[in-house]
Amino acid sequence: MENLGLFFALLGAALSAGLAGSGSAIGVGIAGRAASGVVTQEPNMFSKVLVLQLLPGTQGIYGLLIAFITLTQIGIMGGDPNISLAKGLLYFAACLPMAIGGLISAIAQGQCSVAAIGLVAKRPDQFGKAMIFPAMVETYAILALLVSILSIFGIVNVPF
Amino acid sequence: MTGAYIDKNYVYAVARIRGAELKLLNQSVMDQLIAAKDVAECVQILSEKGWGDENSSAAAPEEMLAKEREKMWELIDELVPEKTIFDVFRLSADYNNLKAAIKESTMEYDYPGIYISESTIDPEGIRKAIRERSYGDLPDSMKEPAQAAHEAFLHTGDGQLCDIIIDRACLEAVREAGRKSGDEFLDMYAELTVASADIKIAVRAAATGKDREFLQKALCPCDTVEINALTNAALQGEEAICSYLSTTDYVDAVEEVKKSPAAFERWGDNLVIRRMKPQLYNAFGLGPIAAYILARENEIKSVRIILLAKENGFPEDVIRERVRETYV
Numbered sequence: 001m002e003n004l005g006l007f008f009a010l011l012g013a014a015l016s017a018g019l020a021g022s023g024s025a026i027g028v029g030i031a032g033r034a035a036s037g038v039v040t041q042e043p044n045m046f047s048k049v050l051v052l053q054l055l056p057g058t059q060g061i062y063g064l065l066i067a068f069i070t071l072t073q074i075g076i077m078g079g080d081p082n083i084s085l086a087k088g089l090l091y092f093a094a095c096l097p098m099a100i101g102g103l104i105s106a107i108a109q110g111q112c113s114v115a116a117i118g119l120v121a122k123r124p125d126q127f128g129k130a131m132i133f134p135a136m137v138e139t140y141a142i143l144a145l146l147v148s149i150l151s152i153f154g155i156v157n158v159p160f
Numbered sequence: 161m162t163g164a165y166i167d168k169n170y171v172y173a174v175a176r177i178r179g180a181e182l183k184l185l186n187q188s189v190m191d192q193l194i195a196a197k198d199v200a201e202c203v204q205i206l207s208e209k210g211w212g213d214e215n216s217s218a219a220a221p222e223e224m225l226a227k228e229r230e231k232m233w234e235l236i237d238e239l240v241p242e243k244t245i246f247d248v249f250r251l252s253a254d255y256n257n258l259k260a261a262i263k264e265s266t267m268e269y270d271y272p273g274i275y276i277s278e279s280t281i282d283p284e285g286i287r288k289a290i291r292e293r294s295y296g297d298l299p300d301s302m303k304e305p306a307q308a309a310h311e312a313f314l315h316t317g318d319g320q321l322c323d324i325i326i327d328r329a330c331l332e333a334v335r336e337a338g339r340k341s342g343d344e345f346l347d348m349y350a351e352l353t354v355a356s357a358d359i360k361i362a363v364r365a366a367a368t369g370k371d372r373e374f375l376q377k378a379l380c381p382c383d384t385v386e387i388n389a390l391t392n393a394a395l396q397g398e399e400a401i402c403s404y405l406s407t408t409d410y411v412d413a414v415e416e417v418k419k420s421p422a423a424f425e426r427w428g429d430n431l432v433i434r435r436m437k438p439q440l441y442n443a444f445g446l447g448p449i450a451a452y453i454l455a456r457e458n459e460i461k462s463v464r465i466i467l468l469a470k471e472n473g474f475p476e477d478v479i480r481e482r483v484r485e486t487y488v
Binding site: 042 | 169171172173174175176177178179180181200444464
């Protein structure tokens, strides 16, 4: 029972990488299907639709980053992995914004990318504008990342 | 697990349709065709746009159109493996083939060229069933009208009566296929097809002074048009039809009826094109694919009108009045 703190902190890190990564996989997957459709008709569109396909992939990277920082902070990657239950729960809570925000925003961004890929297929000259719409969704993934990072670094200063 | 791999939103298919939409003829190409001096020039313009194949020539433009229809259905079959989904579009070909088979059966010679491919049932099957009078071989919804129409044609020799029975059965089948598809867009298409056909029948019947019995045989029930009211209006004349239509969703037909018969004929097709335009902005589902099928069918119809008009030397403004709106 003395390691329960560590367990919760690890669970937070796992969810952050796992859920945000799953969201990205769904998002990149659905955008990839649309991209394949466009490239079947117009092979020279490959580079344009590839960029749009990759946009929902960033949430997975953010999730990994949060997991990595958490693992470092709790000492599992070297150092003393002994933290109290209260601290463990705090790390768990700190990881949640990235886990949930990453999952949902990546799926939404994937769907938006599909629409943007359709736009580029019809009007290849409007690629710049097509990029902006799915990029807007990124804002909320970044906000989640920010809150998770600030929380994790703030936990060190908590007195217990 | 396999369910996860089935593309329920047709994301890949819609993206390919977006690419294919670029090859649809736009208004400026239609204008070029209308302004062309003869059939050869039209065929030249169409070939440049990738229509037909290396065998296409100005001598047989109809083959070029048939080829385009085949190409379209090839693409659709590749994208949507469940063939029955788009029955709502293919059914009219079946009933057209049924009409052809009934009329051919009384002729001395065979006319294999009158059948349309890309139907839900093999035309040869319909031909055989009619020739041998084995109506039981036809699908359930076709058995009864096929027998009634065939007998009517054999007894009275009245081609119009035979056509009415089959057209009505076709509309009923389309309406039913729309409901069965479970797709909102396909259902809307079926409803619009039936409603606009009913309105067309009523207007023509009023112009030619048809009686109640005719209207009751020809009009097909649907949700947006009350056929009893339409029948009564049609018996009173064009004015009554217009005043009835202004109480329905199809109030814009009134203006076209008053303009000219050609403008009114065009109205039905334009109505469908206008209602499906929002699908241009839809990235998921069957809607955009269905809209593409319709756009392609409509485009081929417009080109056929232009080619026939050129062959017969009609002036530009007459053609313009008959050519349908484009989807893109």
